[in-house]
Amino acid sequence: MIQLFQLYKNFGSKNPALLDINLTVKKGEFVFITGPSGAGKTTLLKIIFCAERPTSGNALVDGRNLNRIKDRDLSLLRRSIGVVFQDFKLLPRRNVFENVALTLEIIGFPLSMIRKKVHQTLRYLSLTNKEGYYPPQLSGGEQQRVAIARAIVNNPLILLADEPTGNLDPDLTIEIMALLQEIHIRGTTVLVATHSQELLKDTTRRIVTLNKGRIA
Amino acid sequence: MKITLFHYFIRQATANILENRLVHLIGIGTMSIAFLIFYAFILIFVNINHWTETQGKTLTMSIYFKEEPDSAVIENIKKELFLFPGVTIKQFISKDDAMKSLRRKLGEKAGLLDGFKQNPLPASLEITLSRDKDGDNLPYQLKTRLEEITVVDEVQYTQEWIKRVQVIMEAIKIVGIIFGGLLFLAALFIITNTIKLTIYSRKEEIEILKLVGATNLFVKLPFMIEGSIQGLLGGAVALFILFLAYIIAITKIDISIGFASLHIVFLSPQTILFLLLMSVIIGFIGSTISVGRFFRL
Numbered sequence: 301m302i303q304l305f306q307l308y309k310n311f312g313s314k315n316p317a318l319l320d321i322n323l324t325v326k327k328g329e330f331v332f333i334t335g336p337s338g339a340g341k342t343t344l345l346k347i348i349f350c351a352e353r354p355t356s357g358n359a360l361v362d363g364r365n366l367n368r369i370k371d372r373d374l375s376l377l378r379r380s381i382g383v384v385f386q387d388f389k390l391l392p393r394r395n396v397f398e399n400v401a402l403t404l405e406i407i408g409f410p411l412s413m414i415r416k417k418v419h420q421t422l423r424y425l426s427l428t429n430k431e432g433y434y435p436p437q438l439s440g441g442e443q444q445r446v447a448i449a450r451a452i453v454n455n456p457l458i459l460l461a462d463e464p465t466g467n468l469d470p471d472l473t474i475e476i477m478a479l480l481q482e483i484h485i486r487g488t489t490v491l492v493a494t495h496s497q498e499l500l501k502d503t504t505r506r507i508v509t510l511n512k513g514r515i516a
Numbered sequence: 517m518k519i520t521l522f523h524y525f526i527r528q529a530t531a532n533i534l535e536n537r538l539v540h541l542i543g544i545g546t547m548s549i550a551f552l553i554f555y556a557f558i559l560i561f562v563n564i565n566h567w568t569e570t571q572g573k574t575l576t577m578s579i580y581f582k583e584e585p586d587s588a589v590i591e592n593i594k595k596e597l598f599l600f601p602g603v604t605i606k607q608f609i610s611k612d613d614a615m616k617s618l619r620r621k622l623g624e625k626a627g628l629l630d631g632f633k634q635n636p637l638p639a640s641l642e643i644t645l646s647r648d649k650d651g652d653n654l655p656y657q658l659k660t661r662l663e664e665i666t667v668v669d670e671v672q673y674t675q676e677w678i679k680r681v682q683v684i685m686e687a688i689k690i691v692g693i694i695f696g697g698l699l700f701l702a703a704l705f706i707i708t709n710t711i712k713l714t715i716y717s718r719k720e721e722i723e724i725l726k727l728v729g730a731t732n733l734f735v736k737l738p739f740m741i742e743g744s745i746q747g748l749l750g751g752a753v754a755l756f757i758l759f760l761a762y763i764i765a766i767t768k769i770d771i772s773i774g775f776a777s778l779h780i781v782f783l784s785p786q787t788i789l790f791l792l793l794m795s796v797i798i799g800f801i802g803s804t805i806s807v808g809r810f811f812r813l
Contacts, residue, residue, distance in 0.1 A: 351727060371732060379729035389724050393535070406730045408521045450728070 301327040301458060301489045302348060307357035309343055309513075317343040319513040321357070325491065327457075330484045332500055333493040335510035341493035342386070344510065345460045348491070349381045350374055362457055379407060382451030382488075384461040388443045390435040390450075396422070397431040400449045407454065421453045425479065441472040448476070452483055459483055461492045465499065473499070521734075528738035529745060536714045540746060543710035547703050547750030548757070551795060554699045555758050557692050558791070559783060564688070566781050568681055575645040575655055576606075577673040579662055580638040584611050589667055593641065596665070600658055602646035609642065611635045638669060645673075700798065703750070707802025711743050715810050722810075736807040740800055747799020751792050755783075 307321035318340045325331050333341045346352040347359055350366055359366040364377055382403075390399050397418055404414045422428050425445045435443055444464060451459055461480060465473040477499065484490045494500070500507055509516040533540050579593070590608060597603045609617070614637040619626040645655060659671040715722070725735050762782050783791070 349727070375726075375729050375731045375734075377729075378727065383727065385727075389727070391721055391724060393721075402725070403728050405521075405524050406725070406728060406734060411523070 301325055301329070301362060302491075303358075303360040304344075304347075305358045307347070307359060308355045309340075309347065309352065310355045316355075316513050318347070318354075321513075321515060323508060323515065325489060327489055328484075328487055330481070330490045330505045331492070332503065332505055332507045333491060333510060334495065334497075334500060334507055335516070337495055338512075339495075339510040340513040341495070341510055342462055345383075345462050345491065345493055348458070349378060349383050349460060379403070379454065380457045382454070382456035382459045384444070384447045384451050384459070384464050386462040386466055388435070388447040390443060390446055392435050395432050395434050396427060396438070396446050396449075399435070399446055400453050403450055403454045417453055418449075421449045425449045440467045441469075441475070444468060444472070444476055445479070448479060448483075452488070455486075456488060458489045458491070461490070463494055464492060465494065465496065525737045525741055529741035532714050532718070532738060532742045533745060536717060539710055539713050543706055543746055544750045544753060547706045547746070547795075548753035550699045550702045550706070551751050551754035551791075552757055554696050555754050555783075555791060556761075557688075557695060558787070559758060559762070561685070561688055561692060562783060562787070563780055564681060564685055567779075568685065570779075575674055577643050577645060577655065577658065577671060579641040579643070579671050580669045581640065581667055582638070582669045583667065584639045585667055590641065593662070593665065593668075596661070597643060597658075600645075600654065602654070603658075604644045604646070606642040606644055609640045611637055611639045614639065703747075703795075703798050704802045704805070707743050707746055707799050708806045710746060711739055711803040711806040712810070714742065715739060715806060732811055736804075736811065739807050740803045743799040743803025743806070744796045745799070747795040747797070747802070748792060750799070751795025754795075755788060755791065758783075 302323070302325040304321050304323045307318055307323075308316055309318040310316045321344065333344060335341055343352060347354055347366070348361055350369065354367065361377060362380060364373060369377065391402070394402070400418045400421060401414050404417060409417070418431075419428070422431055425448060427442070427445055427449060430438065430442060430446075433442075435446065438446065444467075448461075448464070451461075459480070464480065465476050468476060473496075480490055480492060492499075581589075585593075594605060597605065612635070615629070615635050618637065619629060622628065645658070655673045659673065662668050662671045722735050759782065762780065766780050
């Protein structure tokens with residue numbers, strides 16, 4: 301599903317953010333990307349959903365070469381990747397329903413289908429009673445769940461989650477991780493970037509550790 | 517385009533306008549002033565053009581008499597007139613009729629005429645001449661011939677005026693094109709900047725839309741529709757103000773050019789539609805320039 305070959309990423313003249321990354325993630329895998337802050341976890345995810353372009357090397361996602369991808373294909377690729385951002389990136393002027401519906405509106409789903417899918421997803425994430433709320437009216441955990449709802453409403457092939465439990469208390473962390481596991485069981489390839497060793501303590505999932513831009 | 521997407525774009529565009537209503541109100545206000553000046557120019561042009569066309573089709577001539585002529589004199593002049601082709605006698609206006617007509621026109625100010633011991637207005641005979649290809653010299657020949665008759669004081673006709681007005685019209689046309697061009701640029705500048713402000717206020721939203729898979733066109737279209745709506749509203753407000761000014765003008769002012777009264781007409785429905793379409797196009801171009809610049813950043 302994801303193949304990275306000799307991937308490098310530089311930002312200006314500073315130390316490279318990513319160095320010689322070689323990584324393959326199979327369809328339906330659940331992978332943790334871990335490492336200390338500044339190790340390159342977020343940059344790696346950004347390259348996968350094309351928010352950043354590699355400086356050199358090759359990246360293939362769902363068979364598409366990201367070095368040569370056109371604008372139109374880029375939009376199509378992003379529609380097949382759900383992203384849960386560290387800072388949620390919810391639209392403050394749209395309510396929960398509208399935030400989640402956004403992904404489907406972009407694709408051009410009919411209104412009735414949008415309503416049905418959004419309600420299903422909100423029910424799945426226990427957000428039904430919050431659909432008219434605006435992000436600033438929600439707690440951190442609720443915002444995180446809305447961000448997850450937006451990422452999964454279109455049944456993406458890949459789900460990328462960047463520090464999905466970074467701002468949450470231990471109870472909510474367990475809840476969110478259980479949700480990600482469930483989404484994985486449904487067949488989605490999941491990559492979770494986290495610096496929390498607590499999360500990885502008892503996991504049987506594959507762990508990829510980054511240190512100073514390299515896979516350790 | 518799918519109905520859902522179209523619905524989405526219109527909803528987004530109107531939401532953008534409502535959320536940034538102050539910026540849009542200022543934009544629409546400024547733009548309608550620019551449009552109003554341009555439309556007023558067009559209205560003046562249309563009216564002068566209309567006047568010269570209607571006057572040009574049938575040429576009106578007034579024969580003024582030194583004294584009130586008796587019916588025999590009038591009959592003799594009529595006989596003389598029928599020697600010329602295309603002449604139609606419209607009406608004889610006696611001194612009293614002329615005074616009554618003037619009193620009617622002055623309305624409340626008619627009392628001013630009470631100061632005259634004698635009626636100073638001349639009696640006149642109004643005739644029309646149909647225009648034909650050889651007709652250009654005919655009014656002049658007729659005028660010369662009639663002024664030789666001793667009871668006739670003066671002969672006036674509209675063609676002299678039309679020629680003068682046509683020269684002015686040419687000048688107005690050139691000034692109008694230059695002026696219109698400048699106002700077009702001003703309107704474009706206003707729209708470009710208004711849309712730019714709304715784009716910047718939604719920068720984060722645009723970024724998120726792109727990250728969740730929106731195409732450039734999907735992000736751009738609501739802004740383009742927003743600009744078009746702004747253009748349309750600016751144009752509509754300008755036309756509404758112009759219409760109010762027109763209503764005031766036709767009820768309060770009696771405009772005369774020489775002896776020919778100017779009947780003021782408003783812009784035709786086709787012209788109104790064309791001008792509204794123009795303002796939408798200006799709005800669309802302005803916003804397209806704005807989004808184009810933003811997406812190059």
